Amino acid sequence: MTTRRKFLTTAAAGAAAVPLAAPALAQSTIRWRMQTYAGPALAEHVIKPAIDSFNKIAGDRMQIELFFADQLVPTGELFRAMQNGTIDAVQSDDDSMASPTEVTVFGGYFPFASRYSLDVPVLFNQYGLNEIWDEEYSAVGVKHLSAGAWDPCHFATKDPIRSLADLEGKRVFTFPTAGRFLTQFGVVPVTLPWEDIEVAVQTGELDGIAWSGITEDYTVGWADVTNYFLTNNISGAWAGSFFANMESYNALPDDLKELLKVCMDQSHYYRQWWYWGGEANLRVNGTKMELTSIPDAEWQQVEDAALKFWDEIAAESETKAKVVEIFKQYNADMVKAGRPYRYG
Numbered sequence: 001m002t003t004r005r006k007f008l009t010t011a012a013a014g015a016a017a018v019p020l021a022a023p024a025l026a027q028s029t030i031r032w033r034m035q036t037y038a039g040p041a042l043a044e045h046v047i048k049p050a051i052d053s054f055n056k057i058a059g060d061r062m063q064i065e066l067f068f069a070d071q072l073v074p075t076g077e078l079f080r081a082m083q084n085g086t087i088d089a090v091q092s093d094d095d096s097m098a099s100p101t102e103v104t105v106f107g108g109y110f111p112f113a114s115r116y117s118l119d120v121p122v123l124f125n126q127y128g129l130n131e132i133w134d135e136e137y138s139a140v141g142v143k144h145l146s147a148g149a150w151d152p153c154h155f156a157t158k159d160p161i162r163s164l165a166d167l168e169g170k171r172v173f174t175f176p177t178a179g180r181f182l183t184q185f186g187v188v189p190v191t192l193p194w195e196d197i198e199v200a201v202q203t204g205e206l207d208g209i210a211w212s213g214i215t216e217d218y219t220v221g222w223a224d225v226t227n228y229f230l231t232n233n234i235s236g237a238w239a240g241s242f243f244a245n246m247e248s249y250n251a252l253p254d255d256l257k258e259l260l261k262v263c264m265d266q267s268h269y270y271r272q273w274w275y276w277g278g279e280a281n282l283r284v285n286g287t288k289m290e291l292t293s294i295p296d297a298e299w300q301q302v303e304d305a306a307l308k309f310w311d312e313i314a315a316e317s318e319t320k321a322k323v324v325e326i327f328k329q330y331n332a333d334m335v336k337a338g339r340p341y342r343y344g
Helices: 002-016 040-046 049-063 073-081 119-126 129-138 177-187 194-203 215-219 246-250 254-287 296-314 318-337
Strands: 028-035 062-067 090-091 142-149 153-157 171-174 188-190 210-211 228-235 239-245 291-292
Touching: 002 090, 040 049, 040 215, 040 291, 049 062, 049 254, 073 090, 073 239, 090 188, 090 210, 119 142, 119 318, 129 318, 142 254, 153 171, 153 215, 171 177, 177 188, 177 228, 177 296, 194 210, 194 239, 210 215, 215 254, 228 296, 228 318, 296 318
Parallel strands: 028 062, 028 090, 171 188, 171 210, 228 291
Antiparallel strands: 090 239, 142 239, 153 210, 153 228
């Protein structure tokens, strides 16, 4: 510390006499700070390629500095930090970042709202969810930029799950709304910082994880500490979004807004094939976890319970009722459309 202080004193004294070297970026460069829900290994796929592309194209005009899960603020404080301008942008689901909106409960894994990843962008772009999300976030000073799909939600556990009874008492890391739904089957939801999950499974603090599909289990290391993967899922795709502080977004020139949109769309596209192919490949060729299943007839109890859960949520507000009605209409349309949209 003595050497460091001496260096800082000497540098300050010489600064007035010796001009500083030109910065790597122009002083006029717009600089944003963005934090993702994802840890470093996962962020390499779900966000970093898009931000790298944006920065490369924008050059001296704008640069986005990317931070990983809990790096600047805890994930549960992301919304507030973005709203007050501590950070400029966020990649997360509404549920995890505790948005004070009527649509928060639908972010992440709303039980059985989707069957496949393509359901999410269709719901937002063709069934009216974009407009609802825009209105909700605009009312609290945040710009909802773009929604997309991630992976389905499965259990990765230390002990095998082959019946609903096997879920009883299992301490599981999951999303707030998913946890609320799963408690009726004896699951005990546990909230921990993302980077602590692997160790928590190893120490026995957690019995399992219901936070992702098998691609993430392998990518982030959870497949190394769990033994079984349940093929039944409670949702076909995680619904997440990009958000921005309203003032930061409005200050951007139109061409940079358009570039941001294009790069977000590229990110959505990347995840579509990365997850879709990864989920199948690791089920077939993965060697770290044994696959287990709950019989369809028994699992139907979970799907039936989800529809009751939808009605409970719809009763909470007019906006929630509107979103649930869209889910019902969409899923009814998909069933009527038949294969390949829905089977059975």
